Amino acid sequence: MNVAASSLLQILEHLEQELARGATRIEIEVLDPDRGRGLYAGERVAIDGVSYVHRPFRVWVDLAERLGLRLLTPRAIDDRFVRLVFERLARTRDSAALGDREAAPTERYGTDSEFARITKLEDPGFVLDMTDALDRVALKPGARVLDLGVNTGDELALLRARVPGLRNAKLVGVDHSASAIAKARERFAGDNVELHVADVNELGALGLGKFDLVLSIGTLQSPGVDDRELVRRIVQDHLAPDGAVILGFPNSRYVDGEVEHGTRMKNYRQPELGLLVKDVAFYRKYLQQHHRRVFVTGKHYILVTGIAGQGE
Numbered sequence: 001m002n003v004a005a006s007s008l009l010q011i012l013e014h015l016e017q018e019l020a021r022g023a024t025r026i027e028i029e030v031l032d033p034d035r036g037r038g039l040y041a042g043e044r045v046a047i048d049g050v051s052y053v054h055r056p057f058r059v060w061v062d063l064a065e066r067l068g069l070r071l072l073t074p075r076a077i078d079d080r081f082v083r084l085v086f087e088r089l090a091r092t093r094d095s096a097a098l099g100d101r102e103a104a105p106t107e108r109y110g111t112d113s114e115f116a117r118i119t120k121l122e123d124p125g126f127v128l129d130m131t132d133a134l135d136r137v138a139l140k141p142g143a144r145v146l147d148l149g150v151n152t153g154d155e156l157a158l159l160r161a162r163v164p165g166l167r168n169a170k171l172v173g174v175d176h177s178a179s180a181i182a183k184a185r186e187r188f189a190g191d192n193v194e195l196h197v198a199d200v201n202e203l204g205a206l207g208l209g210k211f212d213l214v215l216s217i218g219t220l221q222s223p224g225v226d227d228r229e230l231v232r233r234i235v236q237d238h239l240a241p242d243g244a245v246i247l248g249f250p251n252s253r254y255v256d257g258e259v260e261h262g263t264r265m266k267n268y269r270q271p272e273l274g275l276l277v278k279d280v281a282f283y284r285k286y287l288q289q290h291h292r293r294v295f296v297t298g299k300h301y302i303l304v305t306g307i308a309g310q311g312e
């Protein structure tokens with residue numbers, strides 16, 4: 001079907017009808033987005049006296065994501081049109097973070113889980129959002145960093161790669177998954193990285209001391225983690241006077257090789273951000289009350305960054 005003259009509402013209706021009748025693959029022909037570079041979606045492009053609706057490529061990427069579809073690489077039909085193929089994603093499980101519910105609680109995110117397939121360092125948004133947060137923290141060479149829920153150490157690897165002067169800094173990671181920590185130990189063998197298999201609820205027992213940065217990404221909302229108490233312990237027992245925190249809350253889910261933006265409640269078709277907003281608002285206020293300037297940033301992970309300093 002050629003939709004170069006159709007409105008987005010008409011295209012949406014077509015795709016929804018196809019999905020409702022059980023289609024697993026839908027093809028449409030659209031104006032090559034490159035023909036209207038610099039125009040906004042809906043503006044028109046005249047080619048050989050005929051006017052077509054322009055849509056940037058991102059429109060098709062967004063549409064696919066919002067409808068739970070995979071967009072294959074567009075192929076040119078001629079010098080005006082490209083064919084887009086949308087495939088329905090295989091939803092084998094309805095889990096935001098791919099934890100293995102059958103595994104022992106400590107191994108839900110272990111090296112045998114679906115989660116082990118995810119490499120955060122291949123998500124440009126995550127890398128750039130974390131880099132931005134780390135720039136705000138402005139760690140000094142030799143800083144001490146603690147990562148709670150470190151898993152196999154993607155965040156530590158990011159820190160070492162993106163923060164100048166941190167290559168030899170003392171990094172400490174804690175996670176209750178023995179298999180993830182074993183992999184992290186292999187990864188950082190010979191580096192100044194200390195890794196503990198332990199429950200973050202019992203951090204005090206490790207006698208870790210104080211840190212210039214404590215980060216915890218995608219961990220505070222885990223079942224069994226007393227997140228409010230844990231953040232209290234971080235701030236009161238594990239932060240140097242000018243220490244910073246970065247708390248990361250998932251705002252995405254992984255499905256069939258794709259990342260979908262937004263947290264979802266069970267059976268909600270589109271993202272529902274109530275719980276995320278409540279947690280973020282709580283930690284923002286808590287950190288402000290504890291003399292931190294707080295920044296809320298990020299896309300697939302909402303990052304609450306608190307650095308030394310007063311106020312809003």
Ligand SMILES: C[S@@+](CC[C@H](N)C(=O)[O-])C[C@H]1O[C@@H](n2cnc3c(N)ncnc32)[C@H](O)[C@@H]1O
Binds near residue numbers: 110149155176223
């Ligand atoms: C969703 S994963 C996030 C891992 C990593 N920070 C990331 O973003 O890729 C949550 C991690 O927290 C760990 N975790 C959950 N509850 C924990 C607890 N009570 N004590 C220690 N680690 C825990 C899990 O084993 C897992 O590695």
